[in-house]
Each structure stands twice: as C-alpha cells, then as structure tokens.
Amino acid sequence: MDQKMKSHMTLFWGDAIEILFPGWPGSNFNSYMLALTLVFVLSLAVEWLSHTKFIKPTMDNITAGILQTAMYAFRVGMAYLVMLAVMSYNLGILLAAVAGYTIGFLIFGSRALDNSKISKISPCEHPADLPPLIC
Template identity: 50%
Template sequence: MNHDHGMEGMAPTSQSTNGTSGMHHHKMMMMHMTFFWGNNAEILFSRWPGRRGAGMYALALIFIFVLAFIAEWLSHSRLIKPGSSNNVSAGGVQTLLHATRVGLSYLVMLAVMSFNGGVFLVAVAGHTLGFLLFGSRVFKKNTESLLESDLPPMGC
C-alpha cells in the first residue's frame, strides 16, 4: 500500500489495446481526504487554480469568499416589495432567489470539499461577514425586521 498519494488501494488507470499487453498509463489525480495547506489545489474546476501560482490561488479564494457572502446576502435580503399584488410573480421571484441561494451554497460546499485549509477559512469568513452585515442585529434599525426576508432559513 502506498500512502504517499492519499489514494490507498487505487491503481493507475490502464488500457489494453485489442488484447495486447500495451499499457497506456494516465496521470492519476490526487484527491486529499484530510485538510492540507498550500496554494497547489484544485477548486471547483479541473486544474483551477492548480499550479498557476499564489496569484491564481488568491483569486480562487476571493471567488469562494464572494460566493459565500452573496449566499448570506440572499438569505437575509428583502428584494420583493411587501404587499406585492401579484402573488404568482412574487412567488416566481422568490423561487428564483431560492434556487440561486441553494446553487451558491452548493458551490461553496463543493469548494470546501477540496479539503484546502484556505478555502475552508474564506468560506467561513464569507458566510460570517455576510451574516454580520445582513443577518445580525448589529446593523438593524429595529428588531422587528430581524426575521423578515424573502427566503426562509436554510435547513440541512
């Protein structure tokens, strides 16, 4: 068993061409199953940021932070006017907002599943800052509007 690659029990992929013994070895992607630190990671997309350096890694972290922040903003926003006369259009907008929020949240979750420590920290920081600005009492003028938003709270 080779523990260097984190893929215990996995063999490199190979093919046999028409019964011959010719083997075609393909590069095997290493997938971390524990948190690791460093800018050499793949987040959401194949080879992104990859080995492109610290600048692309920083851009990927900013992207994940913004996704988490926007998901929190959508969770606590009031985009539909209260007393909207057309329930069908308001329900359609509400459904579209819900789908967007869920999609963003799943993208953040998939990014965290890269097991990169930096990605985990910026995802938590994005959700935290988003909640602080849009969901907490810190910036609310009155406490009656604390629970009012277009979307119900996310459930696990």
C-alpha cells in the same frame, strides 16, 4: 508528460489545489488567492441573498412566488458551489468560506449593524424574501 493533481482526503494547507474544475486554480499563488476571494464573495452573496427583500408587498402572488423560487434556486446553487469548493479539503478555502458566511451574517443578518426598531422582532416574524434556516 501528464501531470495530475493529487486529491487530498484530509485537511491540508497549500496553494497547489483543484477547486470545482480540472486545473483551476492550479499551482499558481495568484490564482489561489483569486480562488480564495471568489469563495469568500460567493459565501457572502449567499448570506446577502438569504436576508434581502426584493419582493414588494404590492406584487401579485404568482409573480412574487416565481421570483422567490428563482432566488431560492440561485441561493441553493451558490451554497452548493461553496460546499464543493470546501470539499477540496484545503484549509484556506474552508477559512474563506467560513469568513464569507460570518461577515455576511454580521452585515446582513445580525442586529449589530441594524439601527431600526424592528430588530427586536424574531426573523420568523419579519422575514426576508427567503426564509432563514431557523424557521
């Protein structure tokens, strides 16, 4: 007997969904919670990567450029995976993604947890390795 998951075209709440891959997470509540956690961590990681500084000032331009390009590609890939997960139209997945981005920005991008004097400088004047979306 072939059972297919119903594809939603409006927001819904439920744990019987498919995200990114056929049959995943399925209709198991524990798998749904794992999917919510994965989307949360993935969106948090996008914010972390957006505000990190891996490139040292002593690196030559070629090495720094290649590293910066690789980090950008990885960040965009993770952001697209979060977007595709949200396109499942599941309200829990949407809330997990927004919560991950929000908590990630609070921790890594906002001035709330920054004790340094640099926080008064615009993010465009003191950028991380990857430029923020506002520059």
